[in-house]
Amino acid sequence: MDKKIKFLYIYTVGLTIFSFIIFYILINTKKDYKEFQKNYQTEIVSLQKEVLVLKEILKDREKELEKTKKEKEEIETKLKNIEEKIKKANHYLERKGIKVELPEGGIYIPENSKKIHLYAGNLEKSITKLLKTIQDIPVGVPLYGKITSGFGVRRDPFTGKKAFHTGIDLRATFKQPVFATANGKVVYAGWGRGYGKMVKIKHKYGFTTLYAHMYYIKVKTGQYVKAGQIIGYAGSTGRSTGVHLHYEIRRYGKLIDPKKMLYLNSKNRI
Ligand SMILES: [Zn+2]
Incomplete structure (x- = not known):
């Protein structure tokens, strides 16, 4: 073969191989780039999804926070x-x-x-x-019954003359329980002339209460009693015309109208 032709031949073959290599590299680079782009896009999509999920969580948290705030306000x-x-x-x-x-x-x-x-x-x-x-303090009723006689000047049931009634009378049935209207100490339990069988209790804030005409006394002098405790049973002992409870309240020794203490929110001052 001619030396020139041989050179041309080698040159052509070499160039072809070189072109193939270049072409191969180019193809592969493009393929890599496409793959990279594909991966990149997938990642972005997944990140976007994550952001959405986080936004949802944030929304829920905000709702919860608002609920908590509302509950706090309600409390x-x-x-x-x-x-x-x-x-x-x-x-x-x-x-x-x-x-x-x-x-x-x-x-x-x-x-x-x-x-x-x-x-x-x-x-x-x-x-x-x-x-x-x-x-x-003596608030409330010592016995569940209707007031038959009020506090103050009235006609005496025995003499018919005007006289001062020192307490209120509550209609009772025989042996009906009588309650202490406040915590306190029994300063007298026994016979008290016209009062019949009576109990006197000393309370805080200068109050004393008196329960009269009882059939039976359940407490003793010197004993401490609690509000609502049964101290005796209704009767008609002493100067009494029938079964009833005579109830008195004093504050610092001065008589007050017990009716004003039967209900806590009574507007009447004592
Ligand atoms: Zn009376």
Whole structure:
């Protein structure tokens, strides 16, 4: 073969092989790029999905937060209502001349809801104090019966003349239970002339109560009694025209109308 032809031949073959290599590299690079692009897009799509899920979670959390906030507000409102009631109860007691010292800090209005448990605790203390005070003062009825004779000037059932009635008379059935209207100490239990079988109890805040004409006395002088405890049973002993309970209240020795103490929210002052 001619040297020139041989060279041309080698040159052509070489160029062809070189072109193939270049072509191969180019094809592969394009393939890699496409794959990369494909992967990249898949990743972006999955990231977008993740973002959506996170957004949903965030939305849920926001809803929860709003719900919690609402619940907190509701609790605050309820506590404030309780506070109002405590104030009202205290006001009723003040009307009766009873000043209740509410616990340290008194009724506390929270500046933020974080202190809500502290607020609730204070309210609870106030309620407990009020309840205790109410049990210490003679409010309520000593016997369930209709008032047949009121406090003050009336016609005496024995003489027919005008006389001062020192308490109220409550119609009773024989042996009907008589209750102490407040916590206190029995300072007298026994016969008391016109009063018949009677019980006198000394309470806090200067109060004394007296229960008369009983058939049977269940307590003894010196004994401590609780509000609502049975102290005896109704009868007609002493200066009495029939079975009834004569009930008296004194404060610092001065007679007061028991009718005004039968109901806590009575507007009448004592
Ligand atoms: Zn009487």
